[in-house]
Amino acid sequence: QLQLQESGPGLVKPSETLSLTCTVSGDSVSRSGYYWGWIRQPPGKGLEWIGSIYYSGSTYYNASLKSRVIMSVDTSKNQFSLKLTSVTASDTAVYYCARHIRDTFGVAGFWGQGTMVTVSS
């Protein structure tokens, strides 16, 4: 049974780096044809795609966040990660990790439960 679990600090100071990890069980991040990625949702607002990664390390990022986003994958731990640099209050959101549908990045077919990250001093 596929499970995705986000982990990381729930509070990050402005100008610092937000770091989250998604641990996958019930599937392999190395499975051919599947991208993995991150989507966020500010409180009371809509969804925003952050980016997607393939096990080979290929990445696709939201153009509006590209300068601040780094995604990586660790196949030995069956995890993938998100770093968002120079955060501000507008980065406060629930962050979801997800497995995308086959052969397509950005369309999230299976989601983690989400983790709330607050940016505040």
Add this chain to the structure above:
Amino acid sequence: DIQMTQSPSTLSASVGDRVTITCRASQSISSWLAWYQQKPGKAPKLLIYKASTLESGVPSRFSGSGSGTDFTLTISSLQPDDFATYYCQQYSSFSRTFGQGTRVEIK
């Protein structure tokens, strides 16, 4: 970025009603459109991709149609479990974007 606009923003309906939500893209996206359902405090759930392909396990009362710039999500007979917020998402351009959401509430 391609802008996605949903209408209405809020929809009031009764159990058994036929419900239609519209999503319009700022430029043609062919059929590269997905629909999600989200309930309060929960992660979204994929309902439909490629405009009209039903995700496995999704009830057949949900259907999607459209191509180019105009798309619709239809619920043929609204059930109590369907009261939620619905989002469309385009995956034509490299920067994937969502609509602002349509909340379906009890009339």
